[in-house]
Amino acid sequence: MDEQDTGPTKPSSSRLLWLLVIIAVVALWWWYRQPKEDEGFVADASGAVTDPDDIIIDLKDDASPAAIERAFGIDLVLVDSSGTAAATQLYRAHVDPAKRDAILAQLSARSDVEIAEPDALMQLSPAEAVAFGTAPAVTEPGYPNDPQYKHQWHLRQIGMPEAWKLSDGNGVIVAVLDTGVGYEDYKSGKFSVLPDLKGIDFVKPYDFVGDNQHANDDHGHGSHVTGTIAQVTNNGIGVAGVARNVRIMPLKVLSANGSGSVAGIADAIRYAADNGAKVINMSLGGAFPSTVLKKAVQYAYDKGVTVVCAAGNESRGKVGYPAAYPGAIAVSATQFDESITFYSNYGKDIDIAAPGGNTRVDQDGDGKPDGVLQNTIAIGDPTKNDYYAYMGTSMASPHVAGVAALVVGEGITDPKMVEKVLKQSARKPNNQKYTTDKYGAGIVDAPAAVKAARTQGSGLQLGLGLLMAGAVAASVRRRGAISKLGGFGYLGGVVLGASGLFFLPMIAPELSSFPVIETLTHGLPSWDMSLLGPTGHGNALFFSALIPLGLLAVGYGIPKARAPLAGLAIGVAAHLAVYAVIPMVAANPAWLLMNAAACLGLAHLALRR
Numbered sequence: 001m002d003e004q005d006t007g008p009t010k011p012s013s014s015r016l017l018w019l020l021v022i023i024a025v026v027a028l029w030w031w032y033r034q035p036k037e038d039e040g041f042v043a044d045a046s047g048a049v050t051d052p053d054d055i056i057i058d059l060k061d062d063a064s065p066a067a068i069e070r071a072f073g074i075d076l077v078l079v080d081s082s083g084t085a086a087a088t089q090l091y092r093a094h095v096d097p098a099k100r101d102a103i104l105a106q107l108s109a110r111s112d113v114e115i116a117e118p119d120a121l122m123q124l125s126p127a128e129a130v131a132f133g134t135a136p137a138v139t140e141p142g143y144p145n146d147p148q149y150k151h152q153w154h155l156r157q158i159g160m161p162e163a164w165k166l167s168d169g170n171g172v173i174v175a176v177l178d179t180g181v182g183y184e185d186y187k188s189g190k191f192s193v194l195p196d197l198k199g200i201d202f203v204k205p206y207d208f209v210g211d212n213q214h215a216n217d218d219h220g221h222g223s224h225v226t227g228t229i230a231q232v233t234n235n236g237i238g239v240a241g242v243a244r245n246v247r248i249m250p251l252k253v254l255s256a257n258g259s260g261s262v263a264g265i266a267d268a269i270r271y272a273a274d275n276g277a278k279v280i281n282m283s284l285g286g287a288f289p290s291t292v293l294k295k296a297v298q299y300a301y302d303k304g305v306t307v308v309c310a311a312g313n314e315s316r317g318k319v320g321y322p323a324a325y326p327g328a329i330a331v332s333a334t335q336f337d338e339s340i341t342f343y344s345n346y347g348k349d350i351d352i353a354a355p356g357g358n359t360r361v362d363q364d365g366d367g368k369p370d371g372v373l374q375n376t377i378a379i380g381d382p383t384k385n386d387y388y389a390y391m392g393t394s395m396a397s398p399h400v401a402g403v404a405a406l407v408v409g410e411g412i413t414d415p416k417m418v419e420k421v422l423k424q425s426a427r428k429p430n431n432q433k434y435t436t437d438k439y440g441a442g443i444v445d446a447p448a449a450v451k452a453a454r455t456q457g458s459g460l461q462l463g464l465g466l467l468m469a470g471a472v473a474a475s476v477r478r479r480g481a482i483s484k485l486g487g488f489g490y491l492g493g494v495v496l497g498a499s500g501l502f503f504l505p506m507i508a509p510e511l512s513s514f515p516v517i518e519t520l521t522h523g524l525p526s527w528d529m530s531l532l533g534p535t536g537h538g539n540a541l542f543f544s545a546l547i548p549l550g551l552l553a554v555g556y557g558i559p560k561a562r563a564p565l566a567g568l569a570i571g572v573a574a575h576l577a578v579y580a581v582i583p584m585v586a587a588n589p590a591w592l593l594m595n596a597a598a599c600l601g602l603a604h605l606a607l608r609r
Helices: 011-032 065-072 084-088 097-108 153-157 160-166 221-230 262-274 291-302 393-409 415-425 446-478 487-498 509-513 515-520 524-532 546-555 559-581 589-606
Strands: 050-059 090-094 113-123 129-131 173-178 247-252 259-261 279-282 306-310 328-334 352-355 372-378 381-390
Touching (some): 050 065, 084 262, 160 393, 221 247, 221 381, 221 393, 259 262, 291 306, 306 415, 352 393, 446 487, 487 524, 487 559, 559 589
């Protein structure tokens, strides 16, 4: 049947709907584009461990290091040879300790010097470790089949059994800034390749202590932290990890004795941000507030990297650095009963809590100390490995980093939004007094965070898509262009383009393991994650009007296809508009809004007589 003119409708109905569309977009823009909170830089160097004859000099981009060397009679040496220090003009210099403060004051007054400050050491807090022994390769019924998972109360505390059904990290790169990772057999067996890390994809490693590309662990701490984030799960051996399908960037910034310079750590943060990391975990810290380190954290944040840090193990009411900096997520530590541990720092800068363990108790009654259990190298002998229970905020931080990777894997890549999702989905402790200075927003909740990530944008995309669909339909009807929209086809196209079946994993999580189904749980532009991974999310081809245009070019001659194609274009318009106002990916808002408008134009074209 040919389309019939339905006659004019009240002009006010169409105009009202378009006005609501505009109001919705502007309201979302205002709400999500508020300035970031910056609690300021607290220049409190109490407890600082500074090097008396080493200083850090961050030159401006157009400055000449030779001019500094001539003026002060010192040699400037790049912090490392990875290329990051050269790009940022970050140097280290040896000076006479008696003249250090005077030299720093003179350097700071120069127009070609951005920052000049003492170098300082970040240190791992002393931690207790208990060896569990290598478990036999026998499993109990259930998922996962890792035999020592039964001792990993900490994964159950954050809800991993449910979260594993929903998300796996989707190839997100997580940088671990620590003592290195047991990931390669380097120099004839000098280092151990951990059996429960085999199968993980390690990308762009670097040793900022030895200044080479072999970020091997000679301590044990970094491998343990990496295990919490990404221990190979359901492989029939050992233990499990939070995000089983992430990629790890091992960056060694701490030596075998657990210490490392601020300059090296700051450079490693920039290296991670420049080389594709979307999450950084730093289970390290100190009382010394460094402007260079603060600037590096801000640099990573501005480049779309979520930075997660341990709050510190000094049992004091002040969070250490870099956890206390704006742009970093500070993590306190809980034990089995969900109380904050005796060693965890606390205070106003705590953002969230996660399991850190307590090896001095056995509250779960399994006959083992209640530490955080992972596979790592044997303490004092990097050629051997075992399963160790550690405790510390160092162990709490990677739980949050792993869940952050799950959130990023769902397409929320902006660190402000990642932190918002983690905090809004956190839960209050069971049978414990909750205070924000101890728990921040609460205990990280992995399945709630994944669900919130899927609905954060998807619900808004669908709602805006339906509103746009109504406005387009009303506009077209006013001109008498259509009488039938193909009902379900039109609305189905809107859903497919705007949000996909985002609600499906909540009602049938087992279906999420099928790649095609997982793809369909996102709006059409976000299908780029299935093809390109989270690092390619926001691809210009997908996040434009090109795909709706191509589909319309093919299907325009088929009358029955026009309504679904119009709905699809409208859905894509809503998807792009929400991404333009909510900074979930690094994309130009003007580009997104322009293409959203083009998609609405295509929908009008598809519905013409």
